[in-house]
Amino acid sequence: MATLVVLIVFILFLAAILTGGYNRRYLDLLQENWLWNWITTVDHKRIGILYLIAGGFFFLMGGLEALLIRIQLMFPNSKFIVGDVYNQLMTMHGTTMIFLVALPLLFGLMNFIVPLQIGARDVAFPFLNSLGFWLYFSGGLLLNLSWLFGGAPDSGWFNYPTLALNDFSPGPGVNYYVLGLQIAGIGTLISGINFLVTIINMRAPGMTYLRMPLFTWTTFVTSALILFAFPPLTAGLFMMMFDRLFETSFFVTAGGGNVVVWQHIFWIFGHPEVYILVLPAFGVFSDVISTFSRKRLFGYNSMVFAVVLIGFLGFMVWVHHMFTVGLGPIANSIFAVSTMAIAVPTGIKVFNWLFTMWGGRIRFTTAMLYAAGFIVNFVMGGVTGVMLAVVPADHQFHDTYFVVAHFHYVIIGGTIMGILAGVYYWWPKMFGIKLDERWGRWNFWLFYFGFHLTFFPQHFLGLWGMPRRVFTYEAGYNLELGNLLSSLGAILMTAGLLFLLYNVVQTFRHGEAAGPDPWDGRTLEWAISSPPPAYNFAQTPRVRGLDPWWLEKHEGDGKLKPAEPLGPIHMPSPSHLPFVMSLGFFISGFGFVFHSWQVGVLGLIVVVVTMYVRSFQEDPGYHIQPDELKGVEH
């Protein structure tokens, strides 16, 4: 029955795609609808906002899951959430936060800001940009629908076989994991390629590689990591999918398969993934610290070098997640050394940030508070990271709360705080209004204190032997106080984030206009109006040095120098095809989750048809004439 309904919907959709709409009048009405405008947009700034909205929604989901976990662990022997539901919660919390929250929120900032920072009118592939977003969103939606239909995945975010295979996870949960991440992963890869080409080919004249702001640099390196880290995940997810749906034997030992193959593939993706998440945050902090210290970034060249080196080394350390597998002392030693080596470029960055602040006229805005707080967190997370790289010690730490504390220090203390700093810093550019600084300080201090209260005690819980992923603990083993503090901290963090939400709502209702350059910024995005017009720059600017806007303000006449005469600006047309294509993937994924290969194949046919339609489409775009440009003196 369900198959039939899906089939009918499909044929309707196919007819709609092929005929260009049910009828003209209806189509015209639709095209004026605001929702339709957002669905079909190819403007990098609007897509950036879409990423922030979708990422924020999944943040809410992942946050609630974390809160439920902490409520269960608040007291020993709780019965609030036990067994399988707990497994689903902790799996979905991890998967959601890594794949659907951290990276997409960063993508939101990158999409909005990077083209502005390099003086471009748009990204290289506006159509693919939209496709990347909709694929991510449909993959995330598919994954989260598991809560409603059939149960969520429950084998942890790294989904190890044999636990993840049919024998031990018989429900559809892991199918959702495999297919949802597959779809979202393709979207991520597309976005990565888009950013790379944008940064290589679309820089304004004079914007050489060594004049790019650090946020653009980190976006560049992160995109390169995505390019090489996500395809192994794609391959691994295919194998997992085939093992579960088509009875293959990649990881089934009875069929000659090998579970360690999955572990290698997953961590060849998984370790670069943590740098994919943290490097853009480094970029945000570099820009924020330099702006609010009113100094150019200390050791700019070494900062760039360190980012590239971290990205490179990030691919040579994956086995540190597998020290206890038993790969032998030689493999373990090599990977222990390469892991510790990463501390060197990271140390360079920490000192450069400190030296940037040294002697600067520091303004402690909310963004700057997050940046300063981050340095403390990251030193702590780095120290525990080096501790974990020591193989014999790792045998003690492995699978305990010590590891949980470590990676939350780097991912919340680094990535999430980087995102929050970026949101406060670029909010006026995105929406033309500043977030309120007073509520911002409440937000920061509650979140920051709550964060340490949650995760600092977890180091000790781990050292005292509390295993991760277990839904409760016995009284009388000295674990009560640590867990209670940790849960109270989680509540404080939630309160901190509620202040952010309140702040957003309040400032949208009665915030005052921020103007183009509220922070006395240094980079190109602060030279244009807030929010920027659709075409970003009326004339492509000519860049004359590092921190080009600061240079024009202090050594020029305070205006950007144009690199081209005023003329008509070519803009790409909006398109509904990315949405339709993602819908095809979504339906296909849903079909495969429930072993219905008919629906799965039908969804893929929709994908192929839309690809064909796109290939045959001529997109002439449209032009904005010079007299339509705002704020330009003729």
Place this chain on the structure above:
Amino acid sequence: MKIEENASVAGLPAEPERATLEGKNKILGFWLFIAAETTLFATEFGTYLALKGSSLNGPTPYELFQMPVVAASTLVLLTSSLTSVLAIMGMHENDLQKMLRWFGITILLGAVFLGLEVYEFVEYIHEGHTITSSAFGSSFYLLLGTHGSHVLFGVLWILGLMIQGRNKGITVHTAPKFYVASLYWHFVDVVWIFIFTVVYLMGMIP
């Protein structure tokens, strides 16, 4: 976006595929996509090497592979790489008919390759070597299936581009598409050379 594309200029630039920023972006983006695909295939090769010894009760690689068919497939696919080069040469000479003719031969050879591959797989299945028979079977069919579906995709894609070429001719707008499709075709060929070496030739060692 700032370079105005004008498809109706008299005479085509020497390298029409790179004449616009759009074309340059497309070609660079495609090279990056090929880099990503390389990593995907590398993962599948690694998995195959790790699992090829686990053939359980089924035939081992040495007992299974039929070199004559494989050699024929290799020859067909390598020739198709050559014909796609000739097609791009036709494009650079602004000779639409030449380009279409050689692209036509290219996808024809691609189709022959697919036919041979299907024949080969049917033979293997008769000998008890299937995707579910063992880890060797799973990793073998995943690797070759991924490659084969790339060939199929390429055939369908180039077919679509040929129709576009017939309708629109060679312009600065269509040229990057033809160029990128030929890059793709070469890439699929290179992967096959690795498959030929790693799977078949190394499989000949008992």
